[in-house]
Amino acid sequence: MSLQEIKTRITAAEAAADRPAGSVTLIAVSKVQPNDRVAAVLDEGQRCFGENRVQEALGKWPDFAETYTDLDLHLIGPLQTNKARQAMELFNAIHTVDRPKLAKTLARLAQELGKCPDLFIQINTGAEPQKAGILPAEADDFIAECRTLDLPVKGLMCIPPVDEVAAKHFTMLAEMATRNGLDGLSMGMSSDFEQAIAHGATHVRVGSAIFGARAYAQA
Numbered sequence: 018m019s020l021q022e023i024k025t026r027i028t029a030a031e032a033a034a035d036r037p038a039g040s041v042t043l044i045a046v047s048k049v050q051p052n053d054r055v056a057a058v059l060d061e062g063q064r065c066f067g068e069n070r071v072q073e074a075l076g077k078w079p080d081f082a083e084t085y086t087d088l089d090l091h092l093i094g095p096l097q098t099n100k101a102r103q104a105m106e107l108f109n110a111i112h113t114v115d116r117p118k119l120a121k122t123l124a125r126l127a128q129e130l131g132k133c134p135d136l137f138i139q140i141n142t143g144a145e146p147q148k149a150g151i152l153p154a155e156a157d158d159f160i161a162e163c164r165t166l167d168l169p170v171k172g173l174m175c176i177p178p179v180d181e182v183a184a185k186h187f188t189m190l191a192e193m194a195t196r197n198g199l200d201g202l203s204m205g206m207s208s209d210f211e212q213a214i215a216h217g218a219t220h221v222r223v224g225s226a227i228f229g230a231r232a233y234a235q236a
């Protein structure tokens with residue numbers, strides 16, 4: 018599929034949900050993709066990209082930034098506290114605030130750097146033991162804690178369990194955001210972004226449907 022096709026499908030999903038055109042931000046997930054494919058999507062006009070790993074992102078985006086000055090980079094993968102500073106310097110948004118220790122580190126660095134990316138709190142909506150994120154029962158308290166730390170929390174993010182109906186998780190995340198007065202909803206990937214838009218997603222994270230399958234290098 019092409020970038021243009023995905024954008025057309027997003028526009029149709031916005032209309033079908035009676036939402037204004039342009040209310041959904043497309044994050045093109047470029048992790049692991051070769052630079053020539055990323056460059057092709059940049060040349061089609063896309064500026065908002067998602068990366069999973071700080072190290073990998075540092076290896077490609079500072080170079081692209083010399084040519085494309087209006088990039089909007091989103092970290093969508095787990096963030097270790099020892100990479101937090103680099104992440105805050107590179108990214109415009111971080112979608113994976115998932116524990117108190119990270120929140121405190123981000124707050125301290127925000128003071129030091131005098132700026133902070135937009136933050137999304139990752140919720141483990143399926144309470145999966147292997148998955149990062151705040152448990153649903155702890156979400157309200159954690160959001161309040163982040164606000165006490167003066168962090169710029171824009172919204173919530175989730176990755177539904179692969180073997181469950183995603184809609185249930187999108188609904189849960191939307192309710193949680195509403196009751197906490199948050200507007201941002203980072204949810205929906207290649208296989209379910211239209212459904213996520215129907216449930217109020219403001220940011221969809223689409224990788225393989227734009228770039229093709231990720232070819233992970235053999236060690």
Ligand SMILES: *Cc1c(COP(=O)(O)O)cnc(C)c1O
Pocket residue numbers: 046048069093094176206207208222223224225226
């Ligand atoms: C890789 C990734 C995506 C994109 O997945 P696709 O199925 O390729 O669209 C979205 N969100 C997160 C958190 C990811 O790690």
